[in-house]
Amino acid sequence: MKGRVCGHRDDGWGEGHRLTPCAPCAKALPKPHRVTNLSEPLSFQRMILTLHDYWSTRGCLILQPYDMRMGAGTFHPATTLRALGPEPWNAAFVQPCRRPTDGRYGENPNRLQHYYQYQVILKPSPPDLQELYLGSLAAIGIDFTRHDIRFVEDDWESPTLGAWGLGWEVWCDGMEVTQFTYFQQMGGFDCKPVAGELTYGLERLAMYIQNKDSVYDLAFNDEGVSYGDVFLENEREMSKWNFEIADTDALFDLFRKAAAECERSLEAKLPIPAYEQAIEASHIFNLLNARGVISVAERQAYIGRVRDLAKGACAAWIEKKSPEWEAAYPGWAA
């Protein structure tokens, strides 16, 4: 099919194209994933394996999920703490996320209180980060000649981490599939250098690739196990616990204890355990919020408390690592 004439005509590279790129353009365009033998499209778990494979071959460490409850992959110390300091850091991992207020007792096809993010962090941000990212979409089967990919302004801010960055939400046919951020500050400290962070919403992407209307209908593997088989009961029970059962007095107590433990760890110059307690406090706060026991006025105070803990851990981390960093990068200073 021929439509408008390709710009490469002038360079004698071909006839021009509309729907199929000319040779040099085609070479530059990431190829859609094609699998033989296995059924199309990718199952949930094969999508994760494909991303692991893709980022692993591009120099990322493939890490495992952090073993704590957290609201987003950004909380993983491999993102938060490693975004600080001058050393290069490239990692990819899946992180289960807990958002108690998003629970819908398994009744809403799009909302979950527990879901997975695929997180990639590249420091410093490479010059071809967008192309690398698009390559990963192609790897999991998105065809750019038939789907509309857009980078829509969305500046990211985490009040509980004292962090912000500029970037986009990436749309695929109008659906947000990835948060793409250049971190500018973390824990209130400038990122030097800046890290690029990609956060894929795995369930959304899978629903998209598998063309499913409900998350519970996703094929988890290629042998007939669905996402619902794995998680539906989990969603029902956890929603009930988050909203109705969780002991709020105990939660308030846990919050106080986590905050105190964070501070004790800071006094002992142990930023990693301190940061773990900040993660814990943040999640407990989310649970209290879901239970509806935090008033509007108190909300800001709690968020401020968690931010102070996270900032304290980041500051302690920088303090501890600075001699090492400054030695390796003369002139670098937090």
Added chain:
Amino acid sequence: MTDFLLELRSEEIPARMQEKAREDLARLFVAELDKAGLKAAEVVSYATPRRLALILKGLPAKTAAVSEETKGPRVGAPPQALEGFLRKTGLTADQLVERDGVLFAIVDKPGRATAEVLAAAIPAVIRAFPWPKSMRWGADSLSTESLRWVRPLQGIVALFGSDVVPCEIAGVTSGAATVGHRFHHPGAITIGSADDYVEKLRDAHVIVDGAERRNIIALGAKMAAQKAGLSLIEDEGLLFENAGLTEWPMPLLGRFDEAFLAVPPEVIQLTARVNQKYFVCRDSAGKLANAFVCVANIDAADGGEKIVAGNQKVLAARLSDARFFYETDLKVPLEAQAGKLEKIVFHEKLGTVADKVERVAKLARWLVESGVIKPLPFRGGVGVGDSASTGGLAPSSAPTPNPSPEGEGLDLASLAERAARLAKADLVTGMVGEFPELQGLMGGYYAAAQGEDPAVAAAIRDHYKPVGQGDDVPTDPVTVAVALADKLDTIAAFFRIDEKPTGSKDPFALRRASLGILALCQVNGTRLPLHYALAKAMGAALPFSRKHLEFDSLSFVPGNIVPNGKALKAALEASLAQPLQGPAGSTWQQLIDEIVAAVKDATAFFADRLKVQQREAGVRHDLIDAVFALGGEDDLVRLLARVKALQAFVTTEDGANLLAGYKRAANILKKEGVATASAPAEAGAQGGEGPSNPGPLLSQGSETAQHASGFAYDAEPAEAALASALDAAEPKATAAIVAEDFEGAMAALATLRAPIDAFFDSVTVNDADPVKRAARLGLLARMRDAVHKVADFAKIEG
């Protein structure tokens, strides 16, 4: 003459920033070249999501040679002075030129190559670029001093003619290569010159001109809708946004399940617009259709089938969320929702939103019960009456605070209170939580669905109105009562705690609230007793504090002029439910003094807003000042009627001549030290009259005027004529003003024009006989005071 092309390519620039960035690029570059004395014949700039481009046409190859002349010492000046000058200019003594005994250094600067100027200008403009938000990136960001740009800067095309203008910034080197569309033409393309830039990119599926992309979207979206038998709901903002998200826009029509149309159309439109940037459509009956238009950025291989399917799915998920909120909200009575407002802080000193609701409800009821808001004539009984909106009617001398029980008056007060109590309840609904801009509207839907009176539902829906210029101004009495009460309470409360707008800071949008009140009063002819209403609202503004005062039975005489401080204070004291007593009494007195002072501030704030509003509406500022100078007017409707009449009058020949006569008289009086009798408000304010007394505007300004017509000597004809003209005009003008017939008052004044002209022609004021002199000055004073009944003509220019 040569053209220059600059393209700054980056990762995706936020849509909302592109237009301004394009203008900034042109502006900064032109300024930079201007410094070197270069001027382009034509400047064109473009923006797409991935590039800013600038074309400067018709630049010379070199800047003009200039000869700079610097003045030095005089011939024969001390040698140190000469040496200093030579050091400064770098010349030798024999290179200086002497003119009229003074030495000059003349330095010829040859022209610089334009390419050189451009090469220096590019990095300078990039570094100085005023992005609203910018960032660092990549390996260079190891230092916080690294280049900042809106998103990572990836390439620079800089061509002067067909030659690359060499420059480098943050590791990006200029060249002739760029890229086309991200997916259609990701490979490099080479630009030849400014001439082929637009077309080369078009061939690479990039339309660089935002206006062209907007046209494509506007037309394509319209046609897509038409093809489906629908009409597009146009939306300028969406056009810009979509044009800022695409380099090759392709509008596509999609559908959603008709069942979603059960959700209010505003919700659907907002979901589509805000979350998805879709246009929506109407069917042939003018109703919202189950269709949308999205704008893709590719010319898809399958004609867009998969893109439409994907977008439909996303919208369906969004709409089912919205429907979930709507259905859930419908099940909770608004009254129950209103209870939750106790948990939302309105302002730390002013209590919760529930406290505000309580105040607004009481104030709305008071506005009706005190006769400020009246039922519409066709709804009310005879005698309940229209609010006098035409300015030609006298206010009824006996107000009807409690209109006939069989009329709707009683109902109106209860309806207004009910609406006020429910007006903010939707703030805690799921839908408004999701879409704050639907506040009011959703409350209206829920109220109607839950069986509230239609007038109550409408008042809940519209009570935030008008929110800006051009917004609809409510006219239904229930809505007007709630809208006025809500805004009055906001202004009164913040003035009570001294949170006034200052300069450009107006965090609580008090200016908007005051303009809303002005519009409501003007459109509805509402005779709002501003001082009393503000005072009442201020008393109640501080809940649960010892400063809380309920002026329960505050009353006033409608149509009266405003109270001075003492009168207002007396009315406030009289209206307190509990009598003042004991040592606490002094505190109460202080509170009332505080309130009276705050009311004065707040009314001055209103006056300023009114002046601005009238100026913007094209009324001459001196006329506004002339009316305001009379002071103390409480009634916005009447004040504006006066301004309007004055504006009409001063443009007539009579008006202009009377003004001239007035000025002449005023000058003489000023020279002779004859004081103004009816000085603006302050004079009256000292008088201590009760609230029922007429204020300064209505009173006979000058006591001396009453017996001035008799002459103790043989009056000249012109002076006798002026005296009798005044005798005739004064009562007419006064009566017309009482009747608020300002045109009539002006007409009465116009009869003074011929006599005053004749008086100045033939009568000598400054007569040697002190009796005559005093009498003539007295006449002029009468004339001046008569004119002051209408406006302070001294403030009028010309």
